[in-house]
Amino acid sequence: MLLLIIAVSLMTSCHFNTRVAGKFRDIEGYLAERPDSALTELEEIREKELSSQRNRAKYALLYSMALDKNYIDTADDSLINIAVGYYKDKGTSKDRMLAYYYLGRVYQNGGNYTQAIVAFTNALDNAECINDIFYKGLIYRGLADIYGLTFNDQEKLRYRQLEYDAFVEAGATRHTDFAIKQLASSYTEIHNFEKGGEYYNQAIEIAKEKRDTALLLESLLGYAHLLTLKDSPEPGQALSIYSYVADTLKRPMSLYDKITWATAYSKLGHNDLAQKTIDEIRPYIGEDKTLLAIVTLNEYNIAKDLGYYKDAVGFLYESIKIQDSLYYSALNNSITAAQRDYIKQQLEHEKYKARSSRTIAALIIISLLLMVSIIGYGFYRYIKKKNYEMSNGLSMLEDARRLLLQNEQKMSGFSQKIGQLYRTKLELIGGICEKFYEHENIGKRQTFVYREVESVIDKLSADNESPLLEAILNEYKDDIVSKLKNDSELKFKHNDYLLLEYWFVGFSPTVMSLLLGKEIDVIYNMRSRIRAKIRNSNSKYKDLYMQNMLND
Secondary structure (H helix, E strand, O other), X not given: OHHHHHHHHXXXXXXHXXXXXXXXXXXXXXOOOOHHHHHHHHHOOOHHHOOOHHHHHHHHHHHXXXXXXXXXXXXXOHHHHHHHHHHOOOXXXXXXXXXXXXXXXXXXXXXXXXXXXXXXXXXXXXXXXXXXXXXXXXXXXXXXXXXXXXXXXXHHXXXXXXXXXXXXXXXXXXXXXXXXXXXXXXXXXXXXXHHHHHHHHHHHHHHXXXXXXXXXXXXXXXXXXXXXXXXXXXXXXXXHHHHHHHXXXXXXXXXXXXXXXXXXXXXXXXXXXXXXXXXXXXHHOOXXXXXHHHHHHHHHHHHHHHOOHHHHHHHHHHHHHHHHHHHHHHHHHHHHHHHHHHHHHHHHHHHHHHHHHHHHHHHHHHHXXXXXXXXXXXXXXXXXXXXXXXXXHHHHHHHHHHHHHHHXXXXXXXXXXXXXXXXXXXXXXXXXXHHHHHOOOHHHHHHHHHHHHHHHHHHHHOOOOHHHHHHHHHHHOOOHHHHHHOOOOOOOOHHHHHHHHHHHHOOOHHHHHHHHOOOHHHHHHHHHHHHHHHHOOOOOOHHHHHHOOOOO
């Protein structure tokens, strides 16, 4: 009788697995066109129908995709990690690509930008394996968004161009149209207003021709922003665009739109209206540091236009502080977050082992009713062994926890020393401000400020703090610089060693370009050459070097 019950249970499970697998295939077929229907269908699937690991992984992936395509942002990675955990060793490259891509989207929603970049990079590797050009475009878009949120405008522009090129090659017309608008925005952010204007006009013409209201709205609003920033601003035309958007297209202004609205007012001399608009924005900023940085930067522009230079410097300093906090937050959270994720996964694994043990115990108890006592003795020995393993596992978990605390303290000290080493460079900025106020005549002011900037760049490029930086890296990163310089398998030039030190710290290519006094393209070529040389070497410390090249 018991054997019959077990057989029926297995047949029922097999039936559920087959039926739900067919349902998943149907959902995959229409998810992109009808994501709302796909989400509804997925929500109706009962948990008991997901009895196999394969179906649970597919469900986790499809549900995460449906949430994203329905514009439902989630920062909870527990669901998508089911798919990642399964597909990283099983399934196809496409399954792995999708799992890592949507893991990156979840991390991006939660503000965990470093982990998001890692996930997107894994997705990109698999996309290249199967030559999925369209998803390469989506991944480039995600990376560009993240670099934009951390104010790394040069990297953002680079990935926007890759995004556009991928969508063109994939024949994804609508995505290409919006990529043009994104390129316009990126060029505006680096103050290449001529290029930005060209791309905005191109996007506006496409939107009008295709009657694409969404693209038209975003392009017009972006162009209005450009008009207030360019060297010869046109605030009146910017305000006209906003009036057209509000009155004709019936689109209410966002907080970001109101910021540009305030800037346009100030450039027209309507100072009271400008300040009133800023005052209306402030209460709604909340915890959004990116928005706060933009608002503060615009307050700087307004104060500067009004001639309140002391207030302008204060606003500029506050905006730079906020931007730096966003950048360093993204730089420094990677190791701690990765370690915590590792401990969390270990704990989940132990829980899974415990659940498995209970299931096995129940089956063995049923078998004991049919078998002789010697099987019972074997079961007793098995349980005893499992308990011993669990005890060892908990001990290992406690050791890992202590290691995590040690590493967190170590990284905190590392961040403080690096901050102290480079904090003095901020004092150089003060020199520029002093020269700015010393000379009221415009022509002289430009000359003195230009000379002071040249002096600042010379001081940064001639930086002689490398020994102190080496000492900090050796102390907190396993003697990495000493090992590198004494490595018989690897020999580099002086500038190569300096670049590697900045790389181990986590500086972006833009910062490396400033500190080494080289063009950004030269920095990218140096990084590519050095990385290839290390990867292809026989150095016994190769893994240590590669793991500490933090900023890609």
